[in-house]
Structure formats: structure tokens, C-alpha cells
Amino acid sequence: MEKETTKKKHSRVVAAVIMRNDRYLCMQRCRSKYEYISERWEFPGGKVEDGESDHEALLREIREEMDWDVYVGRRIGTIDHEYPDFSITVAAYLCRGGDTDDFKLLEHLGYKWLTRDELGQLAWTAADERLIETME
Numbered sequence: 001m002e003k004e005t006t007k008k009k010h011s012r013v014v015a016a017v018i019m020r021n022d023r024y025l026c027m028q029r030c031r032s033k034y035e036y037i038s039e040r041w042e043f044p045g046g047k048v049e050d051g052e053s054d055h056e057a058l059l060r061e062i063r064e065e066m067d068w069d070v071y072v073g074r075r076i077g078t079i080d081h082e083y084p085d086f087s088i089t090v091a092a093y094l095c096r097g098g099d100t101d102d103f104k105l106l107e108h109l110g111y112k113w114l115t116r117d118e119l120g121q122l123a124w125t126a127a128d129e130r131l132i133e134t135m136e
């Protein structure tokens with residue numbers, strides 16, 4: 001009974017949907033204790049810290065994960081998703097990076113630039129699968 005009433009931890013997450021020409025930057029997460037996100041594909045980003053704006057969080061996360069500076073554009077979607085152990089609200093922003101891949105994979109296993117039609121080839125996190133469905 002106790003377990004059923006225990007509230008899951010909720011986090012606010014920002015994700016950078018980085019476009020170059022007609023391609024999207026897709027990043028593969030590392031192994032995780034949660035099998036449902038382990039090695040899944042995602043848009044780079046992470047949890048928003050207290051007192052931080054989405055914009056600040058995105059710039060900080062992309063620097064931490066990729067040592068890269070991006071231009072953050074408009075918000076393209078917000079998804080509330082409940083995973084078995086926690087829940088998140090992901091706000092996705094359309095972003096642009098430089099013209100070359102001069103970033104590092106400090107926290108990811110790999111990356112791919114894919115067109116909208118190719119995105120379905122990857123094993124995305126469940127939240128991102130829903131986000132991608134909403135993208136034209």
C-alpha cells in the first residue's frame with residue numbers, strides 16, 4: 001500500500017533538437033541502471049537545476065556533455081512522460097551548432113545526423129519517441 005502512494009520523483013528536463021541543413025543530431029545515452037533508457041537515443045540536454053532558465057540549462061548541459069556552444073531557438077514541444085521509476089517534463093528547443101562536428105562525446109556513446117524520415121530507425125527513449133511524433 002505504502003508503495004502505491006509513494007510519489008515518483010519528477011524532473012524538468014531540457015532537450016536540444018539540433019538541426020543542420022535537413023538533419024537532426026541524435027545522441028546515444030550511456031548504459032544506465034534503468035534498462036528502459038539504457039543506451040537509448042535522445043536529444044542532448046538534461047535536468048534543469050533550481051533557479052536556472054531552460055535556456056541556461058541547455059547551454060550548461062551541452063557544454064558539460066559535448067564541450068559545444070549552441071544557439072537556442074524556439075521551443076518546439078513539451079512532453080510529460082512517466083517512466084517506471086520517475087517522471088519527467090521534457091521541453092525541446094530547436095537549436096543550431098557550428099558547421100563542423102567539433103564537439104566531444106563526454107557523456108554519450110555515439111551520434112548520428114539523420115533526416116526526419118530516418119529518425120524512426122533508432123531506439124529512442126519513450127519520451128522522445130512521443131516528441132518526434134509531434135515534429136513535422
Ligand SMILES: Nc1nc2c([nH]c(=O)n2[C@H]2C[C@H](O)[C@@H](COP(=O)(O)OP(=O)(O)OP(=O)(O)O)O2)c(=O)[nH]1
Nearest residue numbers: 013015037042043044045046047088090125127128
Ligand atoms: N537529456 C535528455 N534526457 C532525456 C531525453 N528524453 C528522456 O526521456 N530523457 C530522460 C533521461 C533522463 O532520465 C532524464 C535526463 O537526465 P540526464 O541524466 O540526461 O540529465 P542530468 O545529467 O542533468 O542528470 P543527472 O545524471 O545529473 O541525474 O530525462 C532527452 O531527449 N534528452
